[in-house]
Amino acid sequence: MTEEADTITGSSEGFVQSAARQLSLYAFYALAAIVVLLVLLSFAMSYTTSASGIGQAIDAENNQITIAIRQEPPQMDHTRTTDVQSFTVLAHVMEGLLTYDDNNELAPGMAERWELRDDGATFWIRDDAYWSDGEPVTAHDFVFSWRKTLEPANGSQYAFILYPITNAEAVNTGELPPEYLGVNVVTDKVLAVEFEQPTPYFDKLAAFATYYPLREDFYHSTNGRYGADADQMLYNGPYVLTDWIHSASMRWEKNPRYWDSGNKALIDVINVGYITEDVNAKLNMFKDGQIADTHLVAPMLKNAMEQRWPIDRFMDGTVFFLQLNFREGHMTANTNFRKALQLAQDPVEFVYKALKEPSYLPGESLFPVWIRGVDGLFRQEYPPVTHRINVAQAREHLEMAKQELGLDEFPPLILLADDSPVGDITSEYYQEIFQKNLGLEVRIDKQIFKQRLQKMESGEFDIVIAGWGPDYDDALTFGDLFATWNLNNRGRYSNAEFDRNVRIGQTSLDQQERMDAFGEIQRMVYEDVVILPIYERGWSFVVDPGLKNFKRRSIGPETDYRFAYLEAAD
């Protein structure tokens, strides 16, 4: 049929040529139409969503930089926020009573001085502390903020961090009205806090986001939408959020009313031009000069070395570990079984050979390296038990466990994992290592975030890959994790001796005694095999050479531009 068609229509050259000419004309029209459409669309777009991230990574002339953040902050009401990204943005636009300086030392913030006692603390708020609308920051703003956080209807998930304050827990559960909270306005500029029990680390807590102030009249004027948009917030930090196009971009401008704005060579404008979690996209943008810094994952390092970038590193403070389930009916409740697991693996091999991330440290302890001890670093004062892989010994323990449990054959172990790339490697590695060294069948249960959390909560796992990041700069933020009463103790480990040590760490005012207790905790975590540490997370990152004194830290904001400045353009 088709061959026939050819002969009839006779695809003569003349016809083809004229048709082709006609077609190219249409192609030209089409191209023109598309260009017009493009112009129209971009015009329309400027009305719906305004443009994001057009600009250079570093604009020394206008003292501006462009950066990217990983996720959109869900909302920036600090009384309810829970995620790292919101904390990072908040740290630039808000300030607590205390803050951290560029050497990671506690420094005066809204409070110019403070006093910490056994039964409470007093903070003297500086006179030149102002909100971005010009009103002074007063002690009332802190009281209102903290009461708001604890209000049951607010449903704050970080309310527990206020619990050292007298009656905080009772207010949060609704047993007492908010007025009973142990904070008092002495004068407008003096705030007094009463403690439920001695809280030697309260100064560090006071730098935490949940402790930021909030002004009552402004909060009420937003009709419950506080923190949802740039104009639904009031600022007292070094920057002001002037523009927030959801899921696209943000603009932080220098806050002229910030008390220290005159002292610092602050960058005038920080454009958060992009919100993306895709590290490849971020790398490409960095290469392209669109953003000022980005972090690097192992596969990118060769390329980064080729580009001759100055690569830097930092520890983000989070410790990852395999948490074992102590609930009844789980094989992991058996001590010998746990010992067997512990002896059959070596995180050093995992981190160095499988993960290959240069900034990750193989896990050795519940406490990360940077935790402070009495004088120096905790881990130097209390070195953790040196772990050695020993397969033969591991098998002995496994045999004992088999007899104790009265089993002929071990049922499959369930390894609960998250759905991140690193989660995949971790679960696949440990599955293989337990199979190879102990002959155990391990079943990976990979779940999305919320489903994994639910399974952790209900105990549907034998082993779970979990991580813990610090809330404040004290060993206790890790130390109380496996206390019987801690809801985050998802393996339900319970040990009276352990709990006693946690109590010491919580209430003792003697730093030596506290650290001894934490040292004991560190030892028990290893000997009881509460967890199998995997790694301490760190990041390799690159920063545009024009941007100086940019900080990344383990506590508080992940990335910190508050002390950054631009090298003057040549």
Place this chain on the structure above:
Amino acid sequence: MWLYIGKRLLQGIVTVWFIATATFFAMHNVPGDPLLTDRAMSPEIRANLEARYGLDQPLMTQYFIFLGNLAQGDLGISFTHENRSVNDIIRERFPVSATLGILAIVIAGTGGVLWGALTAIYRNRLPDYIIMFLVILGISVPSFVVAALSQLAMVNINDVIGRQVLPVAGWGSIRHMLIPALVLGLSTMAYLTRLMRSSMLEIISSDYVRTAKSKGVPPARIFTKHQLRNAILPVVTVLGPSIAAITTGGFVVELVFAIPGLGRFFVEAVQQLDYTVIMGTTVFYGAFLVFMVIIVDILYGFIDPRVRLQ
């Protein structure tokens, strides 16, 4: 005519109700808990949160509340992005996806028609072979591979030239749109090219073209009036389903190019088990597609006199 449109619209509304119901019950069967976060919470705080989102009500009550709100066009408040309504989120995100989609469809449509016509004219000659080879490639290579490779290529081009020809990711200007739209439209364009080519070839051998030729109608006129015009009709029919395909592809492109569209947001919401956003987005997309199909059907009645609307 009006009766037909009315009937279709009514059907559309019933369909949307079906989508909403299916989404609601599928969503509430998902294991997991949208309220959980990294930090464990006490039962009291949990109860507070549940009350906030109405999760303490029986399932059927929740369903009727959901339907009632939906009827008023209210899709609820997001779980993760507290204080923000799903309506607001869609209003912000959808124009981005739509812009990208429109551009991709236009590129795919015009490209498909032009390339298809070109291959038909140069049938079994070099241009035909080259284009058909590219078409086959466009159909066979997964879109995420194309997206990743084109981004990589753009980085290297910018690198070699030494200045930013086109940005490699992000959103905001025409320059941001070009590559993603091309990638997004690629497979549809390949598909349309094939369709256009076979439709053209059928028409080239049809009686009326032969008649026109023998009457001595100028070739350019035959090409435009008889061939091109009639060959386009089947292409228009598949544009409706193509819209759905483009929406699908949009997910990948938005993820790879860091474009703040609705597709990417949906994937994030699923990870966070954000009930209201998942339900809202699904119902919105469902309704959008249902009414797009209705519109295409009605329009088609105007374009093609052979089709009667009834």
Place this chain on the structure above:
Amino acid sequence: MTFAPADFTRLNQKQDVELITRPSLSYWQDSWLRLKANRRALVSLYIIAAILFFTLAGPWLWPVNPAAQDLDQISQPPGAERTAIVVPPYQPWDGTALVQEAGSRDTEGQEAERPETGFRLAAPATTQGVRLSWEPLPGATGHRVYRNLFPVGEELAFGVPVAEYFTNDALFFEDRLDVQPGTYYYSLVGLDERGNLLEVFETIAVDVRRVITVEEALEKGLVAQAAALEPGDEVELALHPLGTDYIGRDMLARLMAGARVSLFIGIGAPVLFVLFGVIFGSISGFVGGRVDAFMMRFADFVVALPFLLFMILFKIAFGIGPGESGVMPMLVALVVLMWPATARLVRGQILQIREQGYIGASQLLGARTNYLILRHMIPNTMGVILVTITFSIPNAIFIEAFLSFIGMGVAPPTPSWGSMSNEGIRNMLTTPHELIFPAIMISLTVLAFNLLGDGLRDALDARMRNTE
């Protein structure tokens, strides 16, 4: 002229005049002939046969465990060097006992570069670890060790920081991070008390050789007996024809295992949902009336569900239990969402065929319903159904790949081409083979099924004939 009766003889009748005929061909024989005439379809058929062979027979021909991790060869491209030297077992190093004869097994060039004091190599550099030690740099209260694959150069690009010490207590470092054979440039940079970088630094170049211990060699089955190995011997590491993935698994074996998953979903799902669609459609078309209207309305509803969103939703709603691959939920979700198109098509066909003259004739001749279905309905719709299946396969393969790409696909450690591509994209810059191989497999399969579908359509159904 007269004729005698003798003139009229009976003509010899030739039986075999010219019989214009050809062997009777059934519908299927005819289709097969037409398919064979189509070169592209034939080639695609061969490709599919080859892929099926690769999938089914491959694991017997290449019996490597796709889950086995070869941690010595991670992310190795095809054809990488794999000679290793046998060394004694690894001993942890405390930095004090410096091996004196450190340079004895190093290349001469390096001997010259290595100073006796300062930043230096403390033992021969092997893939087990690179042992470095140093004296404090002037003014430094701490040190940071960098590693680079390229010379430091005048930009002072030190490379990747691999270790950091904030005190001068420890003046040694053992680099065990993914040490590969080749040359590394190590730099030592001084730090001040606050951990900021100083301008003092020292750099050395280190050549690393690949080593293996006797135990490892035995465990991996590289040699038969321990006695045969002495430190200093050379052994070949396991062969990976297509290289290894991010955790040292054999790419070829994984591609084969992945093929099973991808093709199982790719072929299984279309067969199932087409089957369901055929049953649904034929019942609807056959019964007709209100039942038909109701059933078709239901199909309309399902068509209207936004496909991908529901695919994701179903995927998480079904949930994947521990140890499960997640293939079944995906299969079910695909079947649940994709049947209506076939159902509509088959219903249309049945309605059309029912009105045909030959059905009426058959009925007049007394054919029963069973006969009508078996003899007329099924063969006449078979072509359309086969073509639908063939075109659905590439689609299903794409959907699987796409879902795996956004992390909603099969669960680890189950491989599929889609999840392998997803993993490969992460390492695209350094080890492109991890992306390229699965991507090629997907493309090739999709291409073959598409071309076969074209060919089948031309061959099976004269009405749907393509003019290509």
